[in-house]
Amino acid sequence: MSTTTQTLAVTPWKQGVKDAIPLLGGYIPVAISFGLISIQSGFSVLETILISAFIYAGASQFLFVAMAASGAPLWLVVIMTLLINARHVVYGPNLSPYLNQDKKWLPLMHGLTDQIFALAHARLPQLPDQARIGWYTGAAVLAWLSWVLGTALGAIAGGELTQRWPLINDVLPFALPALFFVLILPRCNNRLWSLTIAMSAVTAVILKVLGYPNVAIPLAAMSGAVLFYALKNQRILGGQ
Template sequence: MLMMANNIFPDKTEHSNELNKGILASLPIFIGYIPVAITFGLLAKATGLTLLESFLFSALVFAGASQFMALQLISLGVAHLQIIAITFIMNFRHFLMSSYLSTLFPTHEHHWLPFISFGITDESFAYFSTQKQNQKKHFILGLQYSAYISWVGGTVIGYLFGAIIPPIIQASMGITLYALFIALLIPEAKKFYPAAITAGIGGFIHSLLTWLQVFSTGWNIIIAIFSAAVLGALLMGQDEEEAQ
């Protein structure tokens, strides 16, 4: 990856240095994405997707949690429009993250925003929001698209070579979705109790709707997400008022 960056910027300008720094900073994310992406490729094949469909899924969506959720919904036979709606809702936070990143660049650099916005993930945004000194566009692009290569490449590897993995390990990979959600939830819940309450409310509503069997699986998820989001917003607003 460093060689690729040097080919793009052979004169070792400030831009190439920032790109190289971003690539190096991405290594923890790059390494962390590989096993999850391999699992996605393996599950995509088991769900019945072709190699091209699996590749495009990761290349165009690039949102791990949403992709795993969509696979699960596909396997359950949920309608396509409902899957799209659920994926849209789950990724709505990307609007907020993109809005924040757009404030980092002057107007004459806004032509970079589509590329930067596409590359946003929870992990990369967490890095940028805490590392104020590393918010230059070439650093951001280097970090984001190294992670992107890891995710898309891992998906293809999982699809093509996942069968080599021992069956007992393949079976255990089915919990990757839940582990991914828990890994995102627990740190936030420890810092901010309304997040834990909101997650609990969402889980309870979904469990109740599933038990009542009034709506389809897709609508159960949509209703649970919206209900938990509204109640969570009320809780967070109340928490801010008490803090004042």
């Protein structure tokens, strides 16, 4: 990652918007898909839009509507969705060395999704200190708006789209695994991490196929972490 400070040709927030445009390819299809699924699960258009606007976390939103529609206890719904979002605890600390003391960063943390984190982690070190908050605002607001508007489109026009083109309902949800896949691929840059990621993904598939969708994510993540420590310890012991 380059840490050379760049001089911006446009205002920082415009540069943020420009840098975040590629994210829309991942956001909009998944947001439309969420809008469709939420309506099919019994939520109204307004409720669906509010879920996207305020929770603003793709995977946990899908889990929220799926568990709520299946009649799962609400305390379990809250715990499971927060557990999925628990991965976000690593994002703020990783970015904090690049953020100044401006209080505006506090509300902006609402926009700290997987994708914005990945983008900000690469771009913030390259920007002058005074340009970072403007850049982040542009990128995060564009991503948030695309998520909310995509959800609204899926919720409002979802029924129409599904009736005219039934395959959209079967095809669009694939954007979700594709999104997670491109997020996790850069981490597979050595054997240790590749095996850890593969272990987590395969365990999750097996647990879901066996009928344990609710515990699949935390258990699969922990199995990957256990393998990581086992391989690392083996490497240390082997080196002694």
